[in-house]
Amino acid sequence: MTKKTILYRGAEAEICLSNYMGFKVIQKKRVRKSYRIKDIDSRLISFRTKEEVKLITGARLQGVSVPIIYDVDRENGTITMEYIEGKRVKDILNELNERERARICEKIGENIAKLHNNDIIHGDLTTSNIMLFDDCIYFIDFGLGEKNGEVESKGVDLHVLMEAIESTHSRHANCFDYVLNGYKKELKEDANLVVKKIEEIVKRGRYR
């Protein structure tokens, strides 16, 4: 392992840029927390690292673009994965023309449906965690994800994206409708159940 550059420090993990057998990689390392006892700390770090890898590889098996996992070290909570060269959807969405924006958003929706068809809940679907590279939609950071087939979970997953679009891309709030169009096309179960669930969640009126 060569030298590392820290790109981002979150509440739970550090994201480093590094090199692995000649590949440019991202290393996600879950940091030890001294406020909790070692029993809990080790268990959480090991469990979450494993779960995240399972979700990422699960997504790839379904043909959804995600970073390739090169290595995992559960004990140290480190995942070494492909560095995605593309751009964050957050940074490009407002710049696209309406037709392109609709096309990209539909594609996002189709890919979310592919995840949901296999009960993969991303858990943090914001436009910072969705990337565009080579006309492919990539999902990154499954750190808050889970395997769950309930309509509620799928609704919550999409609701997070709806809020992200409304707050970060407020001039193009119709983007979420495009996302839903793509989602409905690809989802195997009745997408209207999920759409109804989203409306129900909005009515509950929680703020994030």
Next chain:
Amino acid sequence: MDDCKDPILLYTSGANTQITAFAEGKYRVFGETLDIGIGNCLDKFGRNVGLEFPCGPKIEELAINGKKYLELPYSIKGMDIAFSGLLTAAGQYYKKGERLEDICYSMQETTFAALTEVTERAMAHTEKNEVLLGGGVASNKRLRNMVQIMAKERDAHFFAPSKDLCIDNGAMIAWLGLLMYNSGIRMKVEDSFIDQRFRTDMVDVSWRD
């Protein structure tokens, strides 16, 4: 306490467990319990094993002599948290004959770690660098200690009121009344009433920016 200007509040009492902060004109709820409050969780367990109400202080005392960590469900979803699974599991350990001290220790360590984690997530999410404790469970020394360590590790400031101000008290209500009055809000006593379903995020906050 005077230096505390714009904190994330970890509010832990019998009925409530919320992570709130001021954002865009309201005290918004960033995370909360999905089932029961932390105080309620501790009290229910305490009553089941024959402790006197309120059980929190008694559990804190017993936990000091806990030696063995018993694995308990750790349930957080984003910035939300749940305790009912843990309450059931703790009860099962008691039935199996595990030492009460060990169960109390394990309950405190698990629930407080989860509370500290969601609080840290809210701090990262809102980019605030102050954390304030409130509510009856905030009297617990171990909870204070954990949140304090978390704050220190992220170069944030930690605040906790004295124990008598953590539990229900008139001072906090009077203080809020004064702030509201000074900002021009008026209400007749006969127009005021108690609404137990009222939430912090339903109030437009006109007395600060």
